[in-house]
Amino acid sequence: MGNTLIDMLQQFTDLPDGLLDTTPANLHQLIPQPSLFHLPGKRSDTLFVSVLLHGNEPTGFLALQRLLQKYHRQTLPRSLSIFFGNTEAARLNLRRLDGQPDFNRVWPGTALPESPERLMAEQIVEVMRQRKLFASIDVHNNTGLNPHYACVNKLDNDFLQLAALFGRLVVHFTHPKGTQSSVFAELCPAVTLECGRPGQEYGTEHAFEFLDSCLHLAEIPCHRITKQDVNIYHTVAQVTIADDATFSFSDEAADLLLNHDLDRMNFADIPNGTALGTTRHKKLPVLAKNEQGDEVTSRFFSIEEQQLVITRPIMPSMLTLDERVIRLDCLCYLMERIEI
Numbered sequence: 001m002g003n004t005l006i007d008m009l010q011q012f013t014d015l016p017d018g019l020l021d022t023t024p025a026n027l028h029q030l031i032p033q034p035s036l037f038h039l040p041g042k043r044s045d046t047l048f049v050s051v052l053l054h055g056n057e058p059t060g061f062l063a064l065q066r067l068l069q070k071y072h073r074q075t076l077p078r079s080l081s082i083f084f085g086n087t088e089a090a091r092l093n094l095r096r097l098d099g100q101p102d103f104n105r106v107w108p109g110t111a112l113p114e115s116p117e118r119l120m121a122e123q124i125v126e127v128m129r130q131r132k133l134f135a136s137i138d139v140h141n142n143t144g145l146n147p148h149y150a151c152v153n154k155l156d157n158d159f160l161q162l163a164a165l166f167g168r169l170v171v172h173f174t175h176p177k178g179t180q181s182s183v184f185a186e187l188c189p190a191v192t193l194e195c196g197r198p199g200q201e202y203g204t205e206h207a208f209e210f211l212d213s214c215l216h217l218a219e220i221p222c223h224r225i226t227k228q229d230v231n232i233y234h235t236v237a238q239v240t241i242a243d244d245a246t247f248s249f250s251d252e253a254a255d256l257l258l259n260h261d262l263d264r265m266n267f268a269d270i271p272n273g274t275a276l277g278t279t280r281h282k283k284l285p286v287l288a289k290n291e292q293g294d295e296v297t298s299r300f301f302s303i304e305e306q307q308l309v310i311t312r313p314i315m316p317s318m319l320t321l322d323e324r325v326i327r328l329d330c331l332c333y334l335m336e337r338i339e340i
């Protein structure tokens with residue numbers, strides 16, 4: 001399985017036959033390459049939705065399918081542009097294929113080297129910039145035990161109002177770079193939805209309801225958001241496993257043996273002194289980087305009596321028990337509450 005050759009961004013104004021009934025794994029038969037679809041609606045300002053930037057996160061696609069079924073043979077309430085991302089990886093239920101970059105790290109502002117996928121992302125932004133945009137929504141799943149939440153790259157009132165339509169948990173981040181929402185935040189209110197684990201009906205229904213509201217709303221509410229409406233957390237560090245350390249949830253010979261119920265800590269207030277696992281490594285077996293990319297590991301972690309412990313009160317997110325995800329993406333993010 002090699003790298004897809006993406007010459008030009010594929011664009012269409014009609015959906016392929018069979019789209020409403022296909023599965024995420026079979027979608028590549030209808031949409032073999034990443035493709036952008038433009039569907040007209042009663043309101044001309046466009047809702048932009050991207051799905052399957054990660055091939056093993058099907059909830060956005062399933063929610064969109066439900067939305068398109070609802071308006072089948074009708075005019076949509078608002079114009080809708082849809083980007084179907086990594087359908088090739090979805091075929092194999094993988095985040096991305098070997099040799100492909102992460103489709104949610106290739107957008108303008110990215111730190112990744114030139115690639116066909118990066119050029120494609122640039123083209124999408126140029127195309128969408130020509131339109132009057134209502135909002136941008138990028139839909140994801142995660143693997144651990146996480147509540148549903150919306151991520152924003154700006155704390156502007158319209159971004160927070162849009163996020164609050166999804167739920168009261170909002171995460172603000174400015175790192176990693178090259179994400180879909182970070183570039184669309186320059187063009188319109190933009191959110192990334194985290195809809196829990198794949199395969200949960202409640203996730204699909206929640207994303208569908210949100211997308212449907214975004215098609216109907218005359219405008220994003222403009223009254224000031226208050227702390228009664230949302231809980232906002234700011235990402236202060238991304239935590240990965242150190243390059244020179246091995247890790248496992250089961251192998252006691254690994255440099256870092258992680259606790260097997262780690263994901264219960266997601267979105268919980270974790271006091272300092274809390275252990276994430278045991279280690280016999282001489283150095284810290286994890287690496288924490290702040291939003292600027294500076295190493296800040298010792299601000300958050302220390303080793304005490306062969307335990308890897310948190311050294312300040314913090315709220316983690318995206319902790320997962322999936323070793324592959326930890327290796328490919330990260331162990332978790334660390335967050336602090338923002339008062340508004």
Ligand SMILES: [Zn+2]
Binds near residue numbers: 054057104140141
């Ligand atoms: Zn994702």
